Amino acid sequence: MLTRKLKALKRQIVESQVWTSMFRHDYDDTPRNRFLQIMANVWLHLHPPKIRRHAIRVRFTWCMGGITFLLFLVLTITGVVLMFYYRPVGEYAYADMKYLEFDVPFGMLMRNMHRWAAHGMVITVWLHMFRVFMTGSYKSPREFNWVVGVILLTLTLLLSFTGYLLPWDQLSIWAVTVGTNMARATPLLGHEGPFADVVGVTPRYDARAFLLGGSVVGPPTLLRFYVLHCIFLPILASLFMIVHFWRIRKDGGISGPL
Amino acid sequence: MAEVRATAAAPAAKTKPAPTSAVKKAQLEDRVHVWPFLVRNEFICTLIVMVLFTVWSIVINAPLEEPANPANTPNPSKAPWYFLGLQEMLVYFDPWMAGVVLPSLVIVGLMVIPYVDINPKGSGYYTFRERPFAITTFLFGFLILWVTLILLGVFFRGPGWNLFWPWDRWDPHKVVALTNVDLASLDIGGTGLPFKWLGNPKIFGVELIGLTLSVLYLGVLPVVYYLWKKPTSPTLQTLGPVRYAIVVQLFLIMMSLPLKMFLRIAFNIKYVWITPWFNI
Ligand code: HEM
Numbered sequence: 001m002l003t004r005k006l007k008a009l010k011r012q013i014v015e016s017q018v019w020t021s022m023f024r025h026d027y028d029d030t031p032r033n034r035f036l037q038i039m040a041n042v043w044l045h046l047h048p049p050k051i052r053r054h055a056i057r058v059r060f061t062w063c064m065g066g067i068t069f070l071l072f073l074v075l076t077i078t079g080v081v082l083m084f085y086y087r088p089v090g091e092y093a094y095a096d097m098k099y100l101e102f103d104v105p106f107g108m109l110m111r112n113m114h115r116w117a118a119h120g121m122v123i124t125v126w127l128h129m130f131r132v133f134m135t136g137s138y139k140s141p142r143e144f145n146w147v148v149g150v151i152l153l154t155l156t157l158l159l160s161f162t163g164y165l166l167p168w169d170q171l172s173i174w175a176v177t178v179g180t181n182m183a184r185a186t187p188l189l190g191h192e193g194p195f196a197d198v199v200g201v202t203p204r205y206d207a208r209a210f211l212l213g214g215s216v217v218g219p220p221t222l223l224r225f226y227v228l229h230c231i232f233l234p235i236l237a238s239l240f241m242i243v244h245f246w247r248i249r250k251d252g253g254i255s256g257p258l
Numbered sequence: 259m260a261e262v263r264a265t266a267a268a269p270a271a272k273t274k275p276a277p278t279s280a281v282k283k284a285q286l287e288d289r290v291h292v293w294p295f296l297v298r299n300e301f302i303c304t305l306i307v308m309v310l311f312t313v314w315s316i317v318i319n320a321p322l323e324e325p326a327n328p329a330n331t332p333n334p335s336k337a338p339w340y341f342l343g344l345q346e347m348l349v350y351f352d353p354w355m356a357g358v359v360l361p362s363l364v365i366v367g368l369m370v371i372p373y374v375d376i377n378p379k380g381s382g383y384y385t386f387r388e389r390p391f392a393i394t395t396f397l398f399g400f401l402i403l404w405v406t407l408i409l410l411g412v413f414f415r416g417p418g419w420n421l422f423w424p425w426d427r428w429d430p431h432k433v434v435a436l437t438n439v440d441l442a443s444l445d446i447g448g449t450g451l452p453f454k455w456l457g458n459p460k461i462f463g464v465e466l467i468g469l470t471l472s473v474l475y476l477g478v479l480p481v482v483y484y485l486w487k488k489p490t491s492p493t494l495q496t497l498g499p500v501r502y503a504i505v506v507q508l509f510l511i512m513m514s515l516p517l518k519m520f521l522r523i524a525f526n527i528k529y530v531w532i533t534p535w536f537n538i
Binding site: 034035047049053056058066071097111115117126130135136138139144147167174175178182190194 | 288289290291292293294295296297299300303304307308311312314315316318319320321322323324325326327328330331332335336337338340341344345352353354356357358359365368369371372373375377378379380381382383384385389392393396400535536
């Protein structure tokens with residue numbers, strides 16, 4: 001009696017105009033629905049509806065590309081939360097970190113997640129490249145996707161590096177100082193690099209000054225790295241990820257033995 | 259379907275045998291539904307990763323040190339850990355080389371891999387035997403030159419960028435004798451070898467010694483090897499001179515790091531080639 005009523009209720013809901021406007025197929029496990037689950041869903045249709053059997057083996061891919069992408073999503077979400085409380089200004093930045101840690105509800109958790117996921121993403125992107133190399137998956141027709149991958153690897157490191165400065169503590173400014181000191185030795189473009197006098201670059205007008213917005217790591221650097229970290233690099237990385245995923249499909253899905 | 263078309267239209271028809279129709283048919287039949295099989299894996303994987311990072315973030319706090327103070331340089335100042343391999347190279351090369359040229363070449367070198375590795379075998383499965391050179395070179399570069407140097411930088415470098423065991427107390431006053439010499443003035447056992455016997459290298463031209471050695475290493479050595487091996491090596495024949503030149507230059511430049519490490523540790527060599535503009 002009750003089950004019959006429930007069934008009727010379910011039918012009423014599932015056949016209502018609101019429901020059918022959202023969901024275009026039912027959930028029964030039929031081959032048709034398995035296709036539609038993928039094809040009728042904007043997020044899942046990144047996948048093809050069917051793939052070769054070996055491609056779902058964890059032992060083959062180590063899931064590393066997927067985990068890298070997942071961590072990128074985690075970083076985007078926690079990063080937006082942090083942006084609500086953080087001001088990239090010399091006087092405020094460090095205080096805002098303290099505020100996040102002690103006063104903002106779940107602020108510490110968000111900061112920790114963002115930090116550890118960033119470290120994690122650097123490691124997983126290396127492991128992903130390692131796996132792709134070991135399976136020779138960069139070979140024809142996937143050469144170009146490997147190149148896109150190397151760009152993504154570089155962007156991941158740059159994202160991590162620009163973010164490293166933002167807490168504005170001793171660790172961050174000195175790590176970034178050491179990291180950017182090399183730029184002053186850029187051949188031709190850095191004031192301490194080979195042939196610097198030929199080009200005429202000076203400490204205040206060379207590759208490093210361009211990067212830092214000055215001759216030392218100071219408040220202008222903080223603002224510059226903030227913009228790169230929160231706007232420019234994430235957008236660039238997203239664009240290349242779109243290309244990366246698109247190319248996986250266009251190159252015939254994930255590689256495998258003939 | 260896109261997959262099939264792309265595989266069939268692969269431009270590598272020259273290097274890779276086109277899949278026969280039997281193979282294509284087998285590929286088509288050995289397929290599984292993404293829903294539920296792949297999506298299920300992704301879901302489980304997501305759960306595990308999220309649980310892991312949540313627990314990690316609850317248990318361990320991200321570091322936050324004293325406020326930034328440009329007047330107080332910590333010793334040692336370390337770059338973020340993933341760049342410590344590059345910082346480690348600064349011990350052996352000047353900044354323009356270790357910090358700019360070599361990192362750029364790492365990126366370029368990685369990008370050209372697919373275009374210079376013409377071995378059609380070992381695509382899409384794990385194998386060592388079918389591509390020993392590629393795998394050995396990559397493992398050496400990645401595990402030894404990248405990962406190991408990072409570990410060295412993270413755990414073994416202390417004040418003054420001196421070596422310490424992880425359990426040592428960091429002594430900022432540790433004295434390490436600076437006994438490095440340049441190759442041209444190296445004097446093994448007072449014999450004047452290898453170059454000291456030439457007389458005052460300044461007069462002979464220190465630049466010439468380094469220049470000659472570099473040309474031998476990057477120019478003559480690969481050409482001799484090419485001419486010697488080409489008649490008997492099908493790999494070199496298909497590789498052709500251009501791709502060979504790219505591979506060999508990148509390979510030798512990569513090997514210049516362990517080479518300089520060896521020269522430093524064995525003979526305290528600082529520079530191999532000195533010029534008024536740059537030193538290597
Ligand atoms: C932000 C960084 C990256 C993301 C999010 C990403 C994501 C992915 C995903 C999800 C896949 C599907 C297969 C798998 O999970 O292994 C994949 C495949 C692939 N990735 Fe990446 N990747 C990234 C960086 C890289 C890098 C650094 C390289 C190489 C230098 C690379 C080269 C490739 C190639 C060649 C494939 C095709 C593999 C095959 O056909 O077996 N990717 N990537």
